[in-house]
Amino acid sequence: LRKNFYIFATAVFFILKTTTVFAQAPSTDEDAFFIKNIYSYSLTQGNAYTWLRDLCARAPGRVSGSAEAAAAVEFTRQIMDTLGLDTVYLQPCMVPHWVRGAKEQCKVVGSPTQGDMPLNVLALGNSVATPEGGLTAPIIMVMSLEEVEKLGEKVRGKIVFFNRPMDGTQVSTFSAYGGAVDQRVKGPAVAAKYGAIAVIVRSVSSTKDDFPHTGVTVYDDKTPKIPAVAVSTNDADKLTLLLKAEKEVRLFIKTNCKTLAPVQSYNVIGEIRGKKQPQEIILVGGHLDAWDVGKGAHDDGAGCVHSMQVLHTLHNLGYKPNRTLRCVLFMNEENGLAGGTEYARLSNLRNEYHLAAIESDAGGFTPRGFQTEAESSVFIDKMKKITRWSPLLEAYDLTISKGGSGADISPLKSQLGLLIGFRPDSQRYFDIHHTAEDTIDKVNPRELHLGAAAITSLLFLIDKYGL
């Protein structure tokens, strides 16, 4: 029975705190009141959870080029059309069209102790298929790309098993992910350089279970494309034990992926035009595509509905922005970044200026704050300005810190605005990331709506005061 949790803002998260003490804060009681309204509206009248539930049901597994991706484009376009925005449109972009094909098979074959032992795997995104009959070879376990480089020709004809886990001692799971994902992204290309015939990679996961985690791999143009799968963390542990116990472990792998001709797809865009400085754009976005095996609830349906909710909340609270507020649902973040690249290309062609761009692509969990980045020539100044509002945001347990923003908005950095990544709690995200388990039941409605409220509040302050 604990009551009366009043939050006192006693602490600042980050290094530039002295600037918070001395810089003039333009924020007022009126702003605090409006932010309170943003939270109340988002929590009790927000549509984000309903939209997300429907998006997951009607456009599950919406990988770029798929029918589901087309459904996601049309579904979100129709929602945006109801939000009372000034304009809603589709921005064409050509996207890769990779298909998984029939379900992968993978097993240990002919183990003296285990016989044939099936393993839970998923082909990596963009990966090629095995020969039609599959392939069989001994595996060789490595813990890093560097180890493959050292082994060199010893991997020839083998299946390379990348087995370095995420570092469980890291508090930030994104840091731990960043420290392990090179095996998945670059492993097949590096192994192919020395004649490996396939790759099996330990799922980049923060938990131990039977679900394999897919994700993109990037081949090297100079080396052959070899088949690559992710194996569940439990099965990776089983393989590890087997390799200790037996002289040689042979795997059978059969994957059926194909890369078809590129497809025309779209970024979905809606905007409210600014009344005073319409030429200054504040973008809020997420990505519409999701891996084929799950429903894309946290990655990144959450970011899409966050972004739509931001504009909807401000519109319904009667807010008339100074700047142009633009919601962008990017296509193809997962395996190509075609949407983000095309958006930036056209924006630069039109000489647009993004004063700020906020991406939500870290899930729909309880908000912790925001991370910022910018060209070094403007970063310190922008950071001073945005941290003027820290006291207002700390009342909602939100901090502002330096860090990565988002893949889709990263090409906008050259416009010299501030790039911002929404930072929700990260502890559960990599349990389900890129798996069949990324489903709506993993999303808590209050947490999702708090995320929308946090982003809306920051966007409101940027719009009102500039950066």
Place this chain on the structure above:
Amino acid sequence: LRKNFYIFATAVFFILKTTTVFAQAPSTDEDAFFIKNIYSYSLTQGNAYTWLRDLCARAPGRVSGSAEAAAAVEFTRQIMDTLGLDTVYLQPCMVPHWVRGAKEQCKVVGSPTQGDMPLNVLALGNSVATPEGGLTAPIIMVMSLEEVEKLGEKVRGKIVFFNRPMDGTQVSTFSAYGGAVDQRVKGPAVAAKYGAIAVIVRSVSSTKDDFPHTGVTVYDDKTPKIPAVAVSTNDADKLTLLLKAEKEVRLFIKTNCKTLAPVQSYNVIGEIRGKKQPQEIILVGGHLDAWDVGKGAHDDGAGCVHSMQVLHTLHNLGYKPNRTLRCVLFMNEENGLAGGTEYARLSNLRNEYHLAAIESDAGGFTPRGFQTEAESSVFIDKMKKITRWSPLLEAYDLTISKGGSGADISPLKSQLGLLIGFRPDSQRYFDIHHTAEDTIDKVNPRELHLGAAAITSLLFLIDKYGL
């Protein structure tokens, strides 16, 4: 209210900020390194999750006086015996022995449109039974205790339906809980004063579903004890609609609770004796009892395993404390506070001094920080001292703020130490609080172990530097 709060909070923020900037911070790189070790150990070698899984399996529904409560005492005593502490003992206390009896029944009877409509209910803790054949009466809906006072004799012979929901616009669910729980705690006593024959109360829940949330009710010695049940939020909404549509809604309620003779139970205590100032005690604790319908995973198995993990981690890292570190698993927080009361009584008899007491009783979710309270004569000074370590804790996304600590440790306030409540993320807690859904699958191992690490880190700093 909001505006005043904000001004107040801002003022406190600047006061404390100033002290953080200018006070000598004793913390060093060595401390940061040790805290990093605490986190690494907790995250990768902590036992808390395993203990909690086993506690939930072997002592589920461990309400005071039950066989399961006895099992919980013995199970945790045995664990503490393995931790390498200086002493482990049981501290006797007499606890109330309330039993639910056979499953409750509740239904709308004779509705012209719905016929008989069953409702999902749970008898409130400490409540009395209906007559053996149950009772039937019309319901009268109210939104507050005050409304009953105004209605007065109009509630005579009726079943009072308390229907005020938790305030969904509050960011802190503990605040929202605090704003609604009076209906459950005091509603039956207030309604009985005017002749009501039973009470049905909307579950104090942050979500809408079919699970009723139990919890204690406190009768008034001067008025009759009347039966009281909590109804699920979905069913409360159904009743609300029915009351709008139909002139009279009649309910049948049958409960089978009993309060048996008090039972001897125990607080489970383990300690590491301090090397330099053993007379200064730093307590870390949670409560061992849990409502009978769930497994007590978050409430408060999490707090118990947090507390044991704190001492285990420090012991296994070879830390030799200056002060006496005491882990206390309190009995009977839910419906009597007998354990906390007896602990404080004996502590005062022995002239003990608790320099600090930390309670974890808000679930096993991702840590957000700590709340502190103390007698006003010492609070500002203690707060200045504890916030010296804010920079160290902010690196782990932890803040220190003023607020409630914990029910079990609250009687220790008169010893003039600092009372501290561990504050995990609160968004999911009241979805499952006091329901059959408070089960181990709602606990994320990393989040649980981060909680233990956060508490261990703060306790280490208090032990090393004092308060």
